């Protein structure tokens with residue numbers, strides 16, 4: 001499969017929008033694995049890296065999950081392809097910067113990707129739309145078992161899976177959820193939430209920016225520790241933290257509607273107006289506006305059918321995706337114009353917000 | 362706060378303050394804008410506090426423990442990695458390094474993780490395959506020794522056992538593709 005064909009194929013992230021994804025946009029699990037008896041990628045010499053790359057590409061490509069996949073050295077990808085894969089959360093920025101001896105295997109629906117010779121020999125990832133920790137785990141567990149049939153993993157009974165960085169020892173597992181938390185941001189509760197979540201051994205970071213300024217109010221929450229607890233225990237703990245954040249967000253929305261609905265509706269109404277009429281739009285402003293529209297959909301101000309386009313644009317308004325349409329050498333002002341044009345087009349026949357549902361009598 | 366906090370990494374005034382509780386211990390990290398940027402605190406992909414703690418545990422005044430703890434071995438026999446390489450990169454050289462530098466790893470884990478012992482998934486197939494391989498090597502050596510010493514009864518017993526073990530090994534090899542045949546794995550046998 002060619003990378004251009006892959007990028008044109010409907011993907012889990014851009015085409016699965018449903019109300020089930022309201023607060024948790026997507027769930028991801030990543031496993032770090034290494035081959036026994038071989039230096040880690042950061043320490044290995046070039047020929048060793050090439051050898052490991054070849055073995056891993058073959059072993060991963062032979063799994064049932066990767067029957068139809070893109071299986072390529074990173075060096076063979078264009079800068080734009082790499083940027084798009086980063087924006088779709090399929091490869092890391094670090095991997096996209098590697099010149100030689102690194103590779104990727106990505107399946108057709110883009111639920112599963114394997115990075116080869118990033119920080120570890122293998123970084124296996126499964127990504128699912130919505131709140132799907134269990135499903136993501138059973139999928140990645142199966143893929144991991146299949147790869148293990150073919151490769152000797154570096155494993156120690158005491159320390160678990162051996163990884164280049166000691167922070168990943170043990171399960172080698174990082175599970176995360178991408179959450180849309182606009183009401184917590186608007187009501188200035190995000191800092192409190194971050195602190196509480198940290199105390200529970202989880203990490204919060206803004207997806208498009210940091211802290212409470214994160215544009216789009218989208219945050220990623222993941223486990224901090226990997227050793228001393230089973231995968232199931234980590235996922236259970238993370239799951240309950242996520243659940244409680246969802247509840248906090250929903251409560252914050254209720255509260256906003258109750259005490260300050262005028263201000264909230266003003267924000268959403270303006271976002272709608274700008275998206276329909278803008279001529280210059282940066283990617284961070286786009287994230288913020290789309291985020292407000294998404295909140296409007298959750299609140300029933302827009303029809304449920306408009307969720308799909310909003311979720312897709314959250315990914316496709318990013319610079320690489322815009323450049324894929326307008327060309328790589330596009331300067332940022334032109335990019336902003338092109339992004340605005342795309343929004344005007346997409347939102348041209350987008351239903352007007354209906355505030356009557358929440359009107360106070 | 363009377364005196365401004367200094368960056369843990371470079372000593373300039375700190376503007377980014379992070380607090381986290383790992384394994385019921387509180388950890389604080391203060392960083393200047395530049396170091397926060399460099400360490401990926403502003404990069405959604407790359408930031409991990411544990412990573413920073415790791416770096417902090419390697420700064421000059423904390424490195425005494427590292428030196429003292431490194432159970433005698435200064436170089437990993439498998440990959441040539443040294444403790445000072447770890448101080449530079451914050452990553453190890455190869456899986457064997459965790460044995461070589463066990464004295465340095467163990468104290469780190471305590472502040473980094475929930476426990477110091479793995480309790481999760483185990484790659485049963487890979488372990489089975491390796492222990493089978495080890496057992497075959499052992500039996501073959503035993504067989505040769507028995508023949509040399511003219512202990513023919515022992516040799517016959519070893520030969521039978523080898524034959525029995527080789528059957529599943531052959532079928533396993535089919536599922537492994539050509540991986541074990543690749544020549545550059547020369548270091549792997551010595552590492553085990």
Ligand SMILES: [Zn+2]
Nearest residue numbers: 368371393396
């Ligand atoms: Zn600094």
Ligand SMILES: [Zn+2]
Nearest residue numbers: 437440455458
């Ligand atoms: Zn080593």
